[in-house]
Amino acid sequence: MSRIFRKQNFLFLFLALIFFQNCATTERVFKPKKTRPPHITHLKEQKSSQDVSAPVLSLVSQGLQAYKTKDYDLAEWRFEEAIALDSKYGPAYYWLARVKFRLEEPDRSLELLETARVLLSDDDRWLRRIEDFAEHIRSKEFLFDK
């Protein structure tokens, strides 16, 4: 009797083991961690586009003033001047995109946001702002369909 009982126990344990293994949700695979060979390094991003000069900031500031007073034509001109002075200054494109949107040019606005996105790719805060505005344009785009 005890022999049969031990055999049953063993059988029970064996089946339980198989059962629990098959019910496991993740497969544990033991592989060595993949590491980048020491020859390969990430290039540090250059922040040259953010080393912006006072005159560019001044033009953008003048553009913002015009934007706030709804003088969109003047705002557009100022932001374009800022870009002509420093074509790598991302925020100028962002603000120009805002003006273009106000001037009912959503396609142009999205194109400018694309440029801003590239130039500000290392600034998460700006990227969120750009994405939010792009989303806003897309949601309103049907209003511009003629």
Added chain:
Amino acid sequence: MRTKVFLFGLFFFFAYLFVLHHQIVSKFEGRRWNLPSRIYSDSFPLFSGQVITAGELKDRLRHLAYNEVDSLEAHGQYSQNGAFYEIFLHSFDYPHHKFIGHRIFFHLIGNQISDLKNAETHQDLEIISLEPELVASVFDEHMEDRSFVTLEKIPDFLEQAVVLIEDERFYEHIGIDFLGILRALFVNLSEGGLVQGGSTITQQLVKNYFLHHRKTFVRKINEMFMALLMELRYSKKEILESYLNEIYFAQRGAASVSGVQEAAQFYFSKNVDQLNAAECATLVALVKSPGMYSPSLHPKQARERRDLILKKLHENGLLEKRDYENALQAPLPIPSSRTELTHAPYFVEFVKRQLKEQYSQDILESEGIRIFTTLDPEKQRTAEKVLQMGLTTLERDRPYLNKKAKEGKSLEAGLVAMQPETGFIQAYVGGRDFTKNQFDHISLAKRQPGSVFKPFVYAAALDPKQNSGQPWTLASILPDEELSFSTPQGKWSPKNYDGVYHGKVLVREALERSYNVSTTWLANQVGLKKIIALAKKAGIETELKPYPGLALGPFEVTPLEMAQAYTIFPAQGLSSKPLAIRRVVTREGEVLEKKSFESKRVLLPEVAYLMNQLLQGVLDHGTGRLARTRGFEKAAGGKTGTTSDDRDAWFCGFTPDHLALVWVGYDDNEDTNLSGASGALPIWVDYMKAVTVGKNDVAFSVPKNILRATIDKPTGLLYTSRCSEPVEEYFIEGTEPLEFCDE
């Protein structure tokens, strides 16, 4: 009978008056003058930190008609005291705002501006602009340079002075001053000659506007009756306003300077409403005879006449004693030294072609519209100069070209320079000499690009999106070995420029050395249609056929198309349409048209970065290395292009913020014996050196997921000490090699 004669006579007289009246109305109603349109360059910013040489600053000021003086008294003057500069800026009407000129000062030390301030308030200035240069005017056949101004904008003093001197009883007579005629008759008889005229302002206007200047009896009769009719139909104000806008004041090249506004600009570099008493008197002095009283030709007579007028004004109570004495001390003006209105002639024609899409020739010649462009006049002058010098040097130093030149065959060239992100055209030289050959080689000439097209093959190869996520990389090995294709014309095999096959080569070497064979192989592996799609998106509008030899640029494009396509590299994958016009504005200041830059994504920024690395290699140790040996050291990339039989020599190159393309060749497609490196590149180098002098070196932006790895050159695998030749390369993250060369 007598009654009949009388009635006939009366009838013909009224018919005669009717004809004169019709002549007046048909010409005087509506548009009275054809006002030329004006094409302006871009403005030039001044700010602390701005890099500019003293020579360039003075050149810009000179071209804007600023005169150097010891002490500033009026708009359009500047003074220099060592490193200290003071400028009295012109007023200018920009498209969206009016700028009132005032004094500024700054220091220029070590080619850099500092301490820029408003000289009146002593406030720091972040930025201020030198106004745009007038590049060209579009005239009608009369070539009258005139800017219309209303009577309200003309100083009262000038108006009163003109009336006092030219026609004292203007407001009292009816177009003819009989008393004035009698007085003139008496003076002329007693002097024994024609010393005084009896013409009123109205008569002078009629003579200048409707009739001719020949002194004939018939003209005089017509003039008198037309003056009477004018006075019946129009008010004194209208007549005087027209008169002041009609007067001829000077000659500027082929064009005449007419009207008080243009005269104020020409003589004093200011608007008419800014003139002081002495300046008004000088203009009034010129009315009688601009030649005899020209301040530059006859200063003594000019001064005497001006002082006489000032005296008369004072005697008539129009000028206070103190103002009169001050006015007598004022110096005579030095008229604008520019006799040529047009420079950048190819650019002007390019702009006109674009304008004609919207505006007729008649509107351009008559409505006085103002066109604001993207042209940088200093870069333009530099481009014109280096192109001329470059071609002259080539023809002097190369016997083959020298012989052709002596036979009367002129080598041609073109240069276009743009800002990559915006497409703003900053310099545009469409040919060697516009006076001899007006054909625009930048936007109208279709030429084979040759190897200058190759970067688009590599860009398509490196793009993960084009290659199902398995792009070629800078570690890819390409075969530079005998290769042939079957074509409808038979078997075709590409050959390298040096006639040699180079075996297995890295992507970098294939582009840097411009190998035809490996590039052709790569193009056919990547897919010709993909390359064509990329080129089209980048801006090449010419229809490209998917022939095996596509990579070698056997089709024809304009240099402008190619320049636009190349902007995708420095502009981080964005292509911008070339833009020359920014705003078109009416003479009243209303904006008719706005043009903004248009860009679209063509490449991933990562791919653009890799291409910039490759194209920098072309300059550092490839076919463009002459750029470095000639002393251009800034971070830059580019590509040479030479077509078969050396018919075309190209170089397109760029720094992160400036792109320029040069093409050299003969109009009849004859061979030049020049390569892109020997023909076009030296001109490009001279241009880029000149426009970047003193400026900081700007690095190409690095996108987020770019890796640098040391690889083994022969295998393209990761390098270990057991491998033969280490070289650093760049990869988009996820595409870097994972195997070592000794595995």
